[in-house]
Amino acid sequence: MANVLIVDDDAALREGLAETLADLGHRPIAAPDGRIALNIAEREHVDAVLLDLRIPGMDGLEILRRLRALPSGAPPVAILTAYASASNTIEAMRLGAFDHLTKPIGRDDLMSLVSRMLRSREAVTGTPPPSAESDDELIGPSDAMRAVQKMIGLVADSDATVLITGETGTGKELVARAIHRHGRRSGGPFVAVNCAAIPSELLESELFGHVRGAFTGAIADRKGAFRDADRGTLFLDEVGDMDFVMQAKILRALQERTVTPVGGRPARIVARVRAGRFREDLFYRLNVVPINLIPLRERVADIVPLAEYFLRQTTEPMKRLNGDAAAHLLAYPWPGNVRELKNAIERVAILCRSGTISAADFEFLSRDGAHEKQVPAQDWTRGDLSTALSRLESFMIARALRESKGNRTDAAKRLGIHRQLLYSKVQKYGLDSGELSANHTGGVVNPDNSHLEPPENTK
Numbered sequence: 001m002a003n004v005l006i007v008d009d010d011a012a013l014r015e016g017l018a019e020t021l022a023d024l025g026h027r028p029i030a031a032p033d034g035r036i037a038l039n040i041a042e043r044e045h046v047d048a049v050l051l052d053l054r055i056p057g058m059d060g061l062e063i064l065r066r067l068r069a070l071p072s073g074a075p076p077v078a079i080l081t082a083y084a085s086a087s088n089t090i091e092a093m094r095l096g097a098f099d100h101l102t103k104p105i106g107r108d109d110l111m112s113l114v115s116r117m118l119r120s121r122e123a124v125t126g127t128p129p130p131s132a133e134s135d136d137e138l139i140g141p142s143d144a145m146r147a148v149q150k151m152i153g154l155v156a157d158s159d160a161t162v163l164i165t166g167e168t169g170t171g172k173e174l175v176a177r178a179i180h181r182h183g184r185r186s187g188g189p190f191v192a193v194n195c196a197a198i199p200s201e202l203l204e205s206e207l208f209g210h211v212r213g214a215f216t217g218a219i220a221d222r223k224g225a226f227r228d229a230d231r232g233t234l235f236l237d238e239v240g241d242m243d244f245v246m247q248a249k250i251l252r253a254l255q256e257r258t259v260t261p262v263g264g265r266p267a268r269i270v271a272r273v274r275a276g277r278f279r280e281d282l283f284y285r286l287n288v289v290p291i292n293l294i295p296l297r298e299r300v301a302d303i304v305p306l307a308e309y310f311l312r313q314t315t316e317p318m319k320r321l322n323g324d325a326a327a328h329l330l331a332y333p334w335p336g337n338v339r340e341l342k343n344a345i346e347r348v349a350i351l352c353r354s355g356t357i358s359a360a361d362f363e364f365l366s367r368d369g370a371h372e373k374q375v376p377a378q379d380w381t382r383g384d385l386s387t388a389l390s391r392l393e394s395f396m397i398a399r400a401l402r403e404s405k406g407n408r409t410d411a412a413k414r415l416g417i418h419r420q421l422l423y424s425k426v427q428k429y430g431l432d433s434g435e436l437s438a439n440h441t442g443g444v445v446n447p448d449n450s451h452l453e454p455p456e457n458t459k
Contacts, residue, residue: 093153
């Protein structure tokens with residue numbers, strides 16, 4: 001039996017978690033705020049902590065910081081929140097959180113989480129750097145994107161080389177910048193070099209620098225990207241487009257942490273690559289910590305939240321997507337990934353003259369024959385089981401909302417689920433576009449749950 005501390009200001013959620021933990025054979029200890037939680041952790045033995053993020057007075061991240069600083073050592077801490085974002089996910093992982101999960105959490109998931117926490121009692125040490133700026137463009141409630149956010153948090157303070165892979169347009173440079181911004185090198189420079197855009201005869205000088213008179217036109221010393229990135233981060237884009245001789249020089253620089261002709265102090269390397277020609281030894285040297293970005297078509301849950309984010313950045317006053325538009329975006333395969341989605345939203349925001357964007361405004365996506373030829377029809381079963389289920393679930397919910405004209409009670413009946421579960425799924429997949437009917441409870445009501453209304457302050 002393990003002592004599990006539950007820190008949440010919502011009494012109903014505390015009681016629900018406590019009841020489930022007791023059924024699983026553990027001893028739950030409840031705390032409504034950070035002060036009480038820290039007092040409990042100081043005087044009692046605690047094996048694991050389930051911590052809410054939004055708590056009045058002392059928020060979850062501050063509680064996490066203080067738990068990690070306890071003289072007796074911190075138990076593993078899992079963040080549970082309905083308000084997951086890229087920033088708070090990355091910060092939580094950097095501060096030593098065991099995991100960062102979204103509410104609600106089912107019995108099986110809770111059992112798995114606590115079991116993993118109890119198996120891993122290793123303490124994470126170190127003083128975290130100050131909070132980083134927002135990473136809203138790393139939006140995504142999908143499991144794949146949240147895994148990337150967690151990996152950024154884990155690797156941010158490390159000097160290890162990071163290999164970021166993924167299709168064009170998936171946001172590899174955004175990930176590199178997030179690693180830099182959240183790490184202890186954030187005060188240093190972020191230097192990005194597109195290796196494919198520089199002629200091969202100039203690339204060595206661009207990366208390693210040169211001394212005055214080294215070649216015709218070298219009228220002054222040049223430091224080069226490696227030394228420009230000293231105490232910061234160097235991002236090498238399209239490494240696979242280098243010739244093999246240049247790749248060998250990169251390999252030596254990484255191994256020896258010096259550059260020629262004049263040498264330099266260590267600079268961490270964050271390398272972005274595409275599939276292409278690699279010296280095998282360079283690939284293995286770069287592939288220390290791999291981060292793979294899944295194509296947008298395989299993380300359908302991220303499409304509508306990304307689209308709405310791009311709308312907020314593009315339009316003033318704010319325009320919104322209706323249910324038809326959301327369903328159209330979910331069904332499109334997005335061969336150009338996030339970059340194509342961003343361009344499509346900017347185009348529609350300019351051309352649509354009303355405040356509501358409909359599926360008809362995205363007809364150009366279907367008319368683009370090149371895309372239809374290049375990208376096969378959506379494979380609903382592609383990827384792991386969780387991804388495939390999310391893809392299907394998001395599509396079916398969007399269709400049910402469209403067919404019910406935004407009436408969520410009717411949509412829940414069509415889907416055969418409780419209305420409160422539909423509320424949770426709508427929020428998870430970003431499908432609440434503002435076009436939903438005000439008649440949320442009209443039509444058919446589930447008699448077993450007719451007294452329940454969605455909570456006003458869901459945690």
